[in-house]
Amino acid sequence: MEKYLSQLNEAQLEPTIQKDGPMIIIAGAGSGKTRVLTFRIAYLMSEGVDPFNILSLTFTNKAAREMKDRIATIVGASEAKNLWMGTFHSVFAKILRIEADRLGYPSNFTIYDTQDSDRLISSIIKEMNLDKDIYKYKQVRSRISSYKNSLITVRAYFQNPELIEADTMARRPRLGDIYKEYVERCFKAGAMDFDDLLLKTNELLTRFPEVLMKYQNRFKYILVDEYQDTNHSQYLIVRALSDKFQNICVVGDDAQSIYAFRGANINNILNFQKDYDDVKVFRLEQNYRSTKNIVNAANSIIEKNQTKLDKVVWTANDEGEKIIVNRSLTDGDEGRFVASTIWENKIQNHVLNSDFAILYRTNAQSRAIEDALRKRDIPYRIYGGLSFYQRKEIKDVLSYLRLIINPADEEALKRVINFPPRGIGGTTIDRLVVAANGYKRSIFEVMKNIDKTDVKINSGTKGKLLDFVTMIESYQVLNQTADVFELAEHVTRTSGLIRELKKDATPEGVTRMENIEELLNGMKDFVEGQKEVADTTGNLAEFLEDVALSTDADADKGDPDHVALMTIHLAKGLEFPYVFVVGLEEDLFPSAMSMGTRSELEEERRLFYVALTRAEKQAYLTYALSRYRWGKLVDSEPSRFIEEIDEQYLNITTPIEERRFNPMLDSDIFGDVEPNKIRFKPAKQPEFKKANTTKEPFKAQITTPKNLKPVTATDGSNTNLFDSKLAVGNLVKHMRFGTGEVLKIEGAGADVKAEIKFQHGGTKKLLLRFAKLEVI
Ligand code: ATP
Numbered sequence: 001m002e003k004y005l006s007q008l009n010e011a012q013l014e015p016t017i018q019k020d021g022p023m024i025i026i027a028g029a030g031s032g033k034t035r036v037l038t039f040r041i042a043y044l045m046s047e048g049v050d051p052f053n054i055l056s057l058t059f060t061n062k063a064a065r066e067m068k069d070r071i072a073t074i075v076g077a078s079e080a081k082n083l084w085m086g087t088f089h090s091v092f093a094k095i096l097r098i099e100a101d102r103l104g105y106p107s108n109f110t111i112y113d114t115q116d117s118d119r120l121i122s123s124i125i126k127e128m129n130l131d132k133d134i135y136k137y138k139q140v141r142s143r144i145s146s147y148k149n150s151l152i153t154v155r156a157y158f159q160n161p162e163l164i165e166a167d168t169m170a171r172r173p174r175l176g177d178i179y180k181e182y183v184e185r186c187f188k189a190g191a192m193d194f195d196d197l198l199l200k201t202n203e204l205l206t207r208f209p210e211v212l213m214k215y216q217n218r219f220k221y222i223l224v225d226e227y228q229d230t231n232h233s234q235y236l237i238v239r240a241l242s243d244k245f246q247n248i249c250v251v252g253d254d255a256q257s258i259y260a261f262r263g264a265n266i267n268n269i270l271n272f273q274k275d276y277d278d279v280k281v282f283r284l285e286q287n288y289r290s291t292k293n294i295v296n297a298a299n300s301i302i303e304k305n306q307t308k309l310d311k312v313v314w315t316a317n318d319e320g321e322k323i324i325v326n327r328s329l330t331d332g333d334e335g336r337f338v339a340s341t342i343w344e345n346k347i348q349n350h351v352l353n354s355d356f357a358i359l360y361r362t363n364a365q366s367r368a369i370e371d372a373l374r375k376r377d378i379p380y381r382i383y384g385g386l387s388f389y390q391r392k393e394i395k396d397v398l399s400y401l402r403l404i405i406n407p408a409d410e411e412a413l414k415r416v417i418n419f420p421p422r423g424i425g426g427t428t429i430d431r432l433v434v435a436a437n438g439y440k441r442s443i444f445e446v447m448k449n450i451d452k453t454d455v456k457i458n459s460g461t462k463g464k465l466l467d468f469v470t471m472i473e474s475y476q477v478l479n480q481t482a483d484v485f486e487l488a489e490h491v492t493r494t495s496g497l498i499r500e501l502k503k504d505a506t507p508e509g510v511t512r513m514e515n516i517e518e519l520l521n522g523m524k525d526f527v528e529g530q531k532e533v534a535d536t537t538g539n540l541a542e543f544l545e546d547v548a549l550s551t552d553a554d555a556d557k558g559d560p561d562h563v564a565l566m567t568i569h570l571a572k573g574l575e576f577p578y579v580f581v582v583g584l585e586e587d588l589f590p591s592a593m594s595m596g597t598r599s600e601l602e603e604e605r606r607l608f609y610v611a612l613t614r615a616e617k618q619a620y621l622t623y624a625l626s627r628y629r630w631g632k633l634v635d636s637e638p639s640r641f642i643e644e645i646d647e648q649y650l651n652i653t654t655p656i657e658e659r660r661f662n663p664m665l666d667s668d669i670f671g672d673v674e675p676n677k678i679r680f681k682p683a684k685q686p687e688f689k690k691a692n693t694t695k696e697p698f699k700a701q702i703t704t705p706k707n708l709k710p711v712t713a714t715d716g717s718n719t720n721l722f723d724s725k726l727a728v729g730n731l732v733k734h735m736r737f738g739t740g741e742v743l744k745i746e747g748a749g750a751d752v753k754a755e756i757k758f759q760h761g762g763t764k765k766l767l768l769r770f771a772k773l774e775v776i
Pocket residue numbers: 007008009012027028029030031032033034035036253256287288289572573574575
């Protein structure tokens with residue numbers, strides 16, 4: 001152990017060997033917080049603490065696995081195996097299975113993912129004959145989710161006039177009824193959604209003191225990484241479990257709190273010292289991850305936030321290269337810049353694909369980047385987005401498998417009862433749902449006893465329902481002896497799924513078949529892996545648990561040498577030698593949705609801080625002057641975050657095409673460009689066009705003038721000139737270009753443009769709805 005402890009600096013060593021009592025480590029990015037947690041666990045074990053008594057909660061399961069591997073190299077694999085490590089959701093799902101019957105749940109309860117929750121909520125809205133444009137299922141789901149995370153049960157909801165009033169004011173007076181029905185349906189289906197995993201754990205720990213005692217005694221030492229992003233429900237669990245021994249160690253960085261929109265409460269970290277007696281506070285200041293330029297640049301940004309704990313972050317690492325800021329004409333060009341930079345770096349510096357990460361604010365931005373990477377044959381992987389397990393064909397297979405474990409699972413049943421088609425129509429299914437609600441039984445039970453019920457279904461259909469029941473029951477028998485791979489292979493063949501997919505010879509159909517093959521391969525790996533690391537059999541229940549709780553950042557399959565593409569939210573805690581933060585434009589990052597209040601803007605700024613501090617050697621910040629959004633080419637302005645960085649750390653490059661030709665200077669918004677002068681060509685982007693038909697809340701803001709938010713000038717005055725009368729000859733001030741005179745005004749509606757001659761920087765044509773102008 002001594003040997004390992006020497007790999008820590010003094011400030012890190014102190015909290016590592018502080019064995020007992022409550023403690024908090026507050027420190028900036030890259031200062032070794034996660035490293036201290038890892039070493040601390042190894043230290044506790046070397047001091048004789050039984051691994052069964054240590055609980056460590058991480059942000060992703062992958063992070064937990066990496067920590068476990070590291071600990072295994074220090075204390076030995078067989079010891080490390082018994083540690084309780086993982087995300088809140090995966091650890092407490094395990095505990096809930098053990099204690100399920102106390103809460104009236106079967107131990108084989110299903111875990112509904114967001115897609116299942118959405119489908120159930122949609123059907124409830126439909127069954128209740130509510131207007132689906134007012135009761136948007138996603139909004140309803142997020143409302144229910146926030147109630148659960150604040151521990152507001154259905155009963156508590158109906159006892160709280162303020163909540164009822166708030167939903168009524170939001171034109172959704174029936175929200176409470178939907179919530180009630182949703183909770184009952186989940187319960188009847190033997191299913192918990194993600195929020196339930198925390199809510200029910202809280203219920204378990206408060207309603208059953210003997211259970212609380214059991215786990216308090218079990219988890220003598222508790223450690224939590226990324227504590228700044230715990231929500232209220234998670235906070236209460238940690239509080240309850242650590243109450244007896246108070247051996248609680250939390251680490252976090254208030255400057256990296258980025259999940260407020262999901263209920264994370266930054267006060268959990270700020271108030272920690274009030275929650276326990278004699279809290280030891282540790283601070284780490286030395287960053288080991290990044291160059292001086294990156295560390296200092298990041299410091300210069302986060303300084304702009306008012307709400308923060310004072311912290312020092314410095315590094316003894318090299319000065320490093322300055323942060324490269326790149327401006328492109330379009331999002332397509334931005335993608336090409338990123339791809340060619342990676343390509344050149346790989347050749348010049350002999351680096352791996354996996355040394356690069358491309359981080360963006362929203363998933364939709366990945367497309368232009370992907371196109372460019374593909375053209376250069378650079379392997380990449382997208383983390384997050386629609387996960388593999390949520391693809392239709394995969395979800396279909398999984399639904400059969402879920403039914404084997406839990407036939408009451410309503411969402412799984414509805415998915416596959418008539419897929420592949422077996423003549424059980426929508427009306428029949430509706431009747432079954434109504435009957436199941438009436439009898440307070442699961443749909444599967446109603447089907448099984450169809451002859452004893454009064455459901456109006458003809459005898460032919462009854463036969464089909466019973467055939468389905470028999471089929472699932474035969475799978476259940478096989479499940480007692482087969483591993484998950486053998487079982488799934490049998491199920492896909494005998495259920496008719498494979499036959500159905502084979503009918504479709506289109507490329508999409510072929511891809512679907514390949515996906516199923518990949519699923520089966522994955523199962524085979526899982527079975528092998530499970531035998532090796534966990535001494536278990538690799539059975540179906542274990543597999544489904546693994547799938548249900550795999551977080552977006554966990555999807556790490558196939559060749560590990562790929563460029564990583566992900567949202568900044570997912571990149572938390574990770575590090576890469578080369579990091580691109582793309583789409584640094586006003587309204588995109590900071591997001592238009594998050595500029596309403598100072599606290600929202602500060603959260604965006606923290607997000608930017610997280611993004612920049614992922615880089616070890618070199619960071620690139622890129623933005624485009626125009627970008628396809630919601631099917632339209634819109635102009636964009638560079639993000640204020642770029643301007644907020646102390647300039648001495650930046651290397652602002654001018655793209656070649658711009659040196660030759662600057663459309664902002666010379667053209668009518670790209671109108672009269674001579675084709676041979678410029679590479680830029682507005683690409684056709686069919687996928688985005690399609691997205692335009694779905695009603696995004698943003699769209700109106702961009703295209704409908706009356707919904708435009710007032711633009712605020714640097715001095716804070718309201719200078720939205722969009723519908724004011726700007727006249728030729730006016731003198732105006734622009735945030736970046738300075739003072740200028742209006743030469744010409746043209747266009748109509750949302751497209752009004754002014755040609756302005758600036759004192760410095762020449763003549764530019766600006767779209768008034770984007771330009772931040774102030775008449776002087
Ligand atoms: P974040 O805030 O991003 O989660 P963190 O504070 O958890 O960062 P770590 O990920 O633990 O920081 O450490 C950052 C990097 O610095 C890691 O690569 C880690 O191995 C390395 N590191 C930390 N401490 C030391 C040390 N004393 N000696 C050498 N390397 C170190």
